[in-house]
Amino acid sequence: MSTSNRNNKGLFRTLDWYVVIIYLLLLAMGWMSVCGASYDFDQTGMFFDLSSRSGMQLVWIGSSLLLAGIILAIDDRVLESFSNIIYIFFLVLLAITPLLAHDIKGSMSWIKIGSMSIQPAEFAKFGTALCVAKVMSAHDFSLSRWRDLFLGVSLIILPMLLIILQKETGSALVYLSFFLMLYREGMSGSFLFVGVSAIVYFIVGVKYMDEFLWGLEEINLGRFLTLLLIYIFTTGMMKVYGQRFLSVRYILWGGLLLIASSLVIARYVYPFDIIWVQLALCLGLVIYLLYLGFRNQKSRYLYIALFALGSLCFHYSVNYVMENVLQPHQQMRIRVLLGTEDDPRGAGYNVIQAKIAIGSGGLKGKGFLNGTQTKLKYVPEQDTDFIFCTVGEEEGFVGCAIVLLLFLALLLRIIWLSERQPFAFGRIFGYCVMSIFLFHLFINVGMVLGLTPVIGIPLPFFSYGGSSLWGFTILLFVFLRIDAGQKQRER
Amino acid sequence: MKRYQLEKRKYVIGGLTVGIVLLFLVRLFSIQLLSDVFRRDADSNAFLRQVQFPSRGAITDRHGKLLVYNQPAYDIMVIMMEQDGIDTLDLCETLGITRQWYDRRMREIKDRVHNPGYSRYTQQLFMSQLSVEEFSRFGEKLFRFPGFYIQKRSIRQYQYPYAAHILGDVGEVGPKEIKEDPYYRSGDYVGTSGVERSYETYLRGEKGCEILLRDARGRIKGRYQNGNFDVAPIPGHNLTLGIDLDLQALGERLMKGKMGSIVAIEPSSGEVLCMVSSPTYDPREMVGRQRGAVHRRLSAIAQKPLLNRAIMGQYPPGSTFKTGQALTFLEEGIIEPSTSYPCSHGFHFGNLTVGCHSHGSPLPLLPAIATSCNGYFCWGLYHMFSNRRKYPSVQAAMTRWKDYMVSMGFGYKLGIDLPGEKRGMIPNADFYDKAYRQSWNGLTVISISIGQGEVNLTPLQIANLGATIANRGYYITPHVVKEIQDVPLDSTYLKRNYTMVQRSNYEIVVQGMRGAVTGGTCRAANNPWYEVCGKTGTAQNPHGQDHSAFMGFAPKDDPKIAICVYVENGGFGAYFGVPIGALMMEQYINGHLSPASEAKAEEMENKYLYNPDKE
Incomplete structure (x- = not known):
């Protein structure tokens, strides 16, 4: 009795109230947005009416707070020791979900418990974060070892694949955010560079896929630019990771000069496919790197050669993927996002309407419940994935800025809290939480603002729905509980 | 060492986070604050601006009889x-x-x-x-x-079958009007003729606007801000016309089966008391969905019922024009009331002859007006145009003469408040220089002195001549609208326009016109109730039977009405012009027709100059 009393008092003092206050503020603003987004002219009842979405969201908020309380009451070491079991539980749950699920808009990710539908994918992130933190915090674990890196990445990829099977690509992509945590924990920055390069190749390659340099049918603009980038990136990597004696500058400028003169010939003398020159250059570079690698017995040259070759393969497979792997609506989304396709009635509709709704908010917004675009249902999915529109329209730039700055404060605070953890477990878990929130924020708000592809993932604490709200609450409060527990024990 | 290096990566991750939020803020700034496009798009998305049409102004006659109103x-x-x-x-x-x-x-x-x-x-x-x-x-x-x-x-509804040309009608706006006036939207109605057109801006009122909210599927979801931003329509101004409906009705009745026009003006105000153009049509037909078909049918008729002859018909004024000549000659000192000219069945000069009927000769001005002597006015013009002491050339004389005519309201549009008015024709020196290669003189153009030849006037201009004589020297621009509700009348319709002739000379002409009624060509217009002054006109018409005209006013000393009657192919002025003019004046001054006059009216009504049923 007395122990638990002291414990509670300690928890009250050691709990990070900044995060809790930000959490509560975001919940409050989120609920207002759901009210605005789900408000209907025909609505007669109040916002607390359980038949309305605003009323139901209040139930989710209330139960989330209860859940937060329960989590804070549990000893964090219990969670740590059960992490493997929790992870396996969620893997099994994810695996059987498609079998139990009923189809909701083509997604097989919802299972029904009584009258409630829940989405296991939203909770699996927590299980994954917990398990990854546990495994990686082992004192002999090092990401610079291939075996350990493989283990860590596998733990992340496994639930991701299971979610893809549920046709819930958006939720699966969230798991990519764990790579940010891996970066913090020592994964080589070159992995991130490779990832960013892949995105750049993809965007450039697809955006200019159907265009031709100077209208010459011989030279595909997308391919030309991508090969140019591959050459520059590879030489860049040689400069960063290579030995001092290498005169990368001459290789880079010599190659560019060759490409430029070939361009002049193709333009004015004899039109030919300049790609062959570029391919030859890249392959020459690869051979040179292999030679360097074997002569100096340095594996880093082999990796750079692998990067160059991989880049080429990646680029050539992008076209194939675009045309043969992606579904038509996904292709359309990508094209619309890259601006090569204008489709106001189809894939572009959401984004256009979202921009109109936000743009019409102006500085101060139209006021609570006065948003015409959201009230009149111009923005599809406005109370879930496109909830940020309501903020933009009704609360204006000021409201949006407040929300974004609250998120920024939350994320920076989590980074700060993670860094002060005495043990790797808390730090890794904290970075997992932070990375997940950042990914959701980046993709969700970016999509509403027309900056990122339309990927249906919720905005934490704002989007309507119990599963996601519970999922985010669990992530946040488990971390707070770990942090508070460490501080308690420090004393 | 290694741990320390890895810890530095928190700055990369923190920087990435800050960068993303900054990127979003910049994007938000640009779409929310820098651009107005989205706000407009949002409004056009959500707001359905439903136009609230104002009721068009009603039109009444001078006594308050409702002529045009709106009907659901x-x-x-x-x-x-x-x-x-x-x-x-x-x-x-x-x-x-x-x-x-x-x-x-x-x-x-x-x-x-x-x-x-x-x-x-x-x-x-x-x-x-x-x-x-x-x-x-x-x-x-x-x-x-x-x-x-x-x-x-x-829609517009007309109470009576009369005054179609004055009232005009409304029709759907055309692309030109939509382009020129932002008030109109496709499908709106606009006055297309008559008062409906000339007073369009007063009659139409101001549109209101109801802002409705429309959802993504186009369904109406209610009113924006409970209608606080709605604008109520402002109804159009009502018009009171100078028209006396009874007079107008009688005029249309008397003109049945004849082509021509009657215009009556209140001399003291310039208000048009009636404006008959015959043949006419029933304005009640030009309403609703059949309007197009009726319009097509009417425009196909040979007698052109859609033409407002009172302001668009340009006729030789014939002898009614002689009053203007007498005034000019008197003012210029060419003649005095006592000046006598010979007339032996006309004006003879060399080979040139202008015929005339039998009367005493030589004769002075007053009997010349009363008997409508052609010879007298030909001599007058001849003496004026060949007076080289006063005018250095025939051109100078012609210019002087033209200035007199213009001052009396001829040769240019009078400026009545109806669309489509014609200016008539008063030749000038240039015109004859071109026509006769500079070799012409008073004899060449002699027929203008008796209102023939190149001279053309509209019935409105002839009636206005009557009003000017009645006023002894000035006229007020004729207008059909007496009053616009809540708006003062244009000052043009209040101002006196003086001619170049002084009042004393008008008195002489008035006496001549009185003589024409008491003992001259207009004897049929004489009556025991009030003193009528008049002048007949028989205009030669190269295409057929002469036109019958009458211009007059009454009572002589306190004129209430000035009138012009012009009946195409009616023969002598005394045949149609005088009796119709007399009946009209009686109706207006007495307020009714005596039984004897009623009988005359009935007789006149049934005199057809063409078969109106054979279209």
Whole structure:
């Protein structure tokens, strides 16, 4: 009795109230947005009416707070020791979900418990974060070892694949955010560079896929630019990771000069496919790197050669993927996002309407419940994935800025809290939480603002729905509980 | 060491986070604060601005009799999404339309090129301007046609079959008007002729606007801010015309079966008391859906009933013009009242002869006016145009003469408040220089002195001449609108326009015109109640029978009415012009016709100069 009393008092003092206050503020603003987004002219009842979405969201908020309380009451070491079991539980749950699920808009990710539908994918992130933190915090674990890196990445990829099977690509992509945590924990920055390069190749390659340099049918603009980038990136990597004696500058400028003169010939003398020159250059570079690698017995040259070759393969497979792997609506989304396709009635509709709704908010917004675009249902999915529109329209730039700055404060605070953890477990878990929130924020708000592809993932604490709200609450409060527990024990 | 290096990566991750938030803020800044486009797009998304049409101003006659008012008409609207599965045959039968018409109309509605505002969820115009009778038949069965709705609007309605040319009508606006005046939208109505057109800006009022909220599927979800931003329509101004409806009605009755015009003016105010143009039409026909067909039928008729002859017909004024000549000669000192000229069955000079009827000779001015002597006025003009002491050349004399004519309101539009007025024709020196290669003199143009030859006036200008003489030297620009509700009348219609002739000379001409009534060509206009002054006109018409004209006013010393009667192919002025003019003046001054006059009116009404039934 007395122990638990002291414990509670300690928890009250050691709990990070900044995060809790930000959490509560975001919940409050989120609920207002759901009210605005789900408000209907025909609505007669109040916002607390359980038949309305605003009323139901209040139930989710209330139960989330209860859940937060329960989590804070549990000893964090219990969670740590059960992490493997929790992870396996969620893997099994994810695996059987498609079998139990009923189809909701083509997604097989919802299972029904009584009258409630829940989405296991939203909770699996927590299980994954917990398990990854546990495994990686082992004192002999090092990401610079291939075996350990493989283990860590596998733990992340496994639930991701299971979610893809549920046709819930958006939720699966969230798991990519764990790579940010891996970066913090020592994964080589070159992995991130490779990832960013892949995105750049993809965007450039697809955006200019159907265009031709100077209208010459011989030279595909997308391919030309991508090969140019591959050459520059590879030489860049040689400069960063290579030995001092290498005169990368001459290789880079010599190659560019060759490409430029070939361009002049193709333009004015004899039109030919300049790609062959570029391919030859890249392959020459690869051979040179292999030679360097074997002569100096340095594996880093082999990796750079692998990067160059991989880049080429990646680029050539992008076209194939675009045309043969992606579904038509996904292709359309990508094209619309890259601006090569204008489709106001189809894939572009959401984004256009979202921009109109936000743009019409102006500085101060139209006021609570006065948003015409959201009230009149111009923005599809406005109370879930496109909830940020309501903020933009009704609360204006000021409201949006407040929300974004609250998120920024939350994320920076989590980074700060993670860094002060005495043990790797808390730090890794904290970075997992932070990375997940950042990914959701980046993709969700970016999509509403027309900056990122339309990927249906919720905005934490704002989007309507119990599963996601519970999922985010669990992530946040488990971390707070770990942090508070460490501080308690420090004393 | 290694741990420390890895810890530095928190700055990379923190920086990435800050960068993303900054990127979002910049993006938000640019779409929310730098651009107005999205706000406008949002408004056009959500707001349906429903125009509230003002009621058009009513039109009454000078005694307050309602002539033009608004009547409810009904448009049938359809919402495509709701109208599935109705009995099309029944619908067509009820509305009196064919199946083909129905199919074509439905195709037109769905055609986004011609109907850009089309939506399956909103009301589309199916059929417009149903009368109350047509509507009531449809209204009873409306419940059988889900998806069909009725929208009330108002159309112009005319109380009497008279004054069609003055009142004019309204029709749908054309692309030109829409382009020139931002007030109009496609489908609006605008005055197309008569007062409806010239007073359009007063009659139409100001449109109101109701802002409705429309959801993503085009359904109306209510009023914006409970209608706080709605603008109520402002009804148009009512007009009171100078027209006396009874006089107008009598005029139209008397002109039945004849082509021509009657214009009566109140000299003291310039108000037009009646303006008859014959043949005319019933304005009540030009309403609703049959308007187009009636308009087409009327424009095909040879006698041109749509033409307002009172202001568009340009006729030789004949002898009515002699009063203007007498005034000019007197003012210029060419003649004095006592000056006598010979007339032996006309004016003879060398080979040139202008014929005249038998009367005493030589004779002075007053009997010359009374008997309408051609010779007298030919001599007058001859003496004026050959007076080289006063005018250095015939051109100078001509210019002087023209200035007199223009000061009396001839040769240019008078500026009446009706569209389409013609200016008539007063030749000037240049005109004859060109026509006769500079070799001409008073004799060449002698016929202008008796209102023939190149001279043309509109009936309005002749009536205005009467008003000027009645006023002894000035006129007020004739106008049909006496009063605009709440708006002062244009100052043009209040100002006196003085001619170049002084009052004393007018008194002389008035005496001459009185003489014409007491003992000259207008004896039929004489009556025991008040003193009438008049002047006949018999205008030669190269295409056929002479035109019969009369210009006069009464009472002589306190003129209440000045009138011009012009009957095409009516022969002598005394045949049609005088009796019609006399009846009109009696009606206006006495307020009714005596039994004897009524009998005359009936006789006149039945004198047809063409067969109006044979169109």
